[in-house]
Amino acid sequence: MRARNRTWFRVAAGFLGCALSATVAAQPPGKDQPPAKAGGVDKAPPPRPAIDSPPGTILAPNEFPIDLETALRLAGAENPELLLARQRIVEATAIKQLAAAQILPNLNVGTNYDSHTGTLQQSNGNILKVDRDSLYLGLGAAAVGSGTVNIPGLNYNLNVGVAWYGFLSTRQRVTTAGAVADAARNDVLLRVCLGYTDLLRSEGRRAIAVQNRTEAVELARLTAVYANTGQGRRADADRAAVELRKRDIELTQAEADILLATARLCQLLNLDPSTRLRPIDGWVVPAPLVPDPIPLPELLAISLMQRPELAARRSEVQQMLYELSLARVLPFSPNVILGFSAGGFGGGGNLTSRPEGFIDGSGRLITAPRFSDLDSRTDFDVVVFWTFRNLGVGNVALIRAADSRVRQTRLREMETINLVRSQVAESHARVAARFLQIDSAEKAVRSSTEAFSEDLTRIKGGQGLPLEVIDSLRLLGRSRYEYLDTIIDYNRAQFQLWVSLGRPPANALARPVPADLVPPPIVELKPGPRVMPMPRVLPLPVKP
DSSP states (O other): OHHHHHHHHHHHHHHHHHHHHHHHHHSOOOSSSOOOOBTTBOOOOOOOOOOOOOOOOOSOSOOEEEOHHHHHHHHHHHOHHHHHHHHHHHHHHHHHHHHHGGGSOEEOEEEEEEEEEEEEEOTTSOEEEEEEEEEEEEEEEOOOTTSOOSEESEEEEEEHHHHHHHHHHHHHHHHHHHHHHHHHHHHHHHHHHHHHHHHHHHHHHHHHHHHHHHHHHHHHHHHHHHHHHTSSOHHHHHHHHHHHHHHHHHHHHHHHHHHHHHHHHHHHHTOOTTOOEEEOOSSOOOOOOSOTTSOHHHHHHHHHHHOHHHHHHHHHHHHHHHHHHHHHHGGGSOEEEEEEEEEEEEEEEGGGOSTTOEEOTTSOEEOOOSSOOOEEEEEEEEEEEOOOGGGGHHHHHHHHHHHHHHHHHHHHHHHHHHHHHHHHHHHHHHHHHHHHHHHHHHHHHHHHHHHHHHHHHHHHTTOSOHHHHHHHHHHHHHHHHHHHHHHHHHHHHHHHHHHHTTOOOHHHHOOOOOGGGSOOOSSOOOSSOOOOOOOOOOOOOOOO
């Protein structure tokens, strides 16, 4: 009986052991449970491969350091757009000099020879058959027959109104060209500043990418060690490895962004795009060019006074007003032609070269050569006349066209004013927003750094999940990039605001220091007489 009971007990224990084994095998392993054993024999997972080295760099080994001041100097001396704008000033100045030189006469020096064979008609209608020739030499040319010198030696040929208002218009053209050149300079220098900040951004993102990759390497190493020793899941190691590959991609992309920013900056500086530029700034810090307490209405007033685009528009309006005044006075403005010639004139004809000569009025026989000697000759001509174009209808059309151009330039001036005010308002809003974002981004970096450090400490102590550390690493990398971008965008907004104001001088932006920022005196002086200390001086050698 006892033997039978022992047999049933052994059978029941065997069935219970099998059931428990099946139940344990069916349950998924927990987070702290080691992997199941197959066949009762421990099989360690295959070892993880070693952490890969950083990806190869695409940056050239040779680099040239540069700072913002050097970049601005190079742009001012080598940028083709600035050089082209300056040449337009030279052209406008030359045209102005040409308009001012209208007060001086034209000087013509030359000679002419005239030969005639055949018949001529005298003023009384008599027809003569004569062969003659003449020669003129001196100031002017085209002296033929008994007429005046057709091309005077000193010659005025101008309209008084056209000359005067033309000079005033060309003077405004010089002013316009100078203002346009200033606007082009501001635009180029702004693009250089933005290009330099883009280069700073790219260098900063590369530094952040290197730091993020270093931390990703440590995380991938820890998860790989845990997976190889059986203390962690292989899936966590794979996630960390994928995160490391993403950091490698970010590092390569940051280097590509550096090359792109360098190429764009080299284009502005007229340098070889293969030149590797590296900013010497060790840190990216906010650079407030425009003081914060200045309200927006005051900034708008400063821009209206300082922007060269508005100065160019005002000069164009003044030029169109001069052209309108010219169109109105043109019918009453005289055309003046003055001519003065002096030279030697001589000649002869067949009627005075016969051997017997000719009988003059006194009855004497006169003989002379066919071509006489050159004798002095002086001609002075003055012509003044007024012109009514197309019986005055053409003058009315000119006045209407000039008046329309004046209205067009004033509308373009209003359009430019609206554009300037919009640029100032947008830049001011960007500066205010970026300034507040800097503080938030800084706090985000601090919080994400503390979170990553805490999660990394926990996983090193065998607590927590690797997935939490990976997520903290992602948040930390993203917050670093956002912090860098916020500072760079703040500096870009400051540059844009300063240029949108017309690059005003420092005294236009100076403001008194607020009373709450003035430090109190350190030592309180009591009233009463005081002994002033004697200043210390260096001993000087004294001659005996």
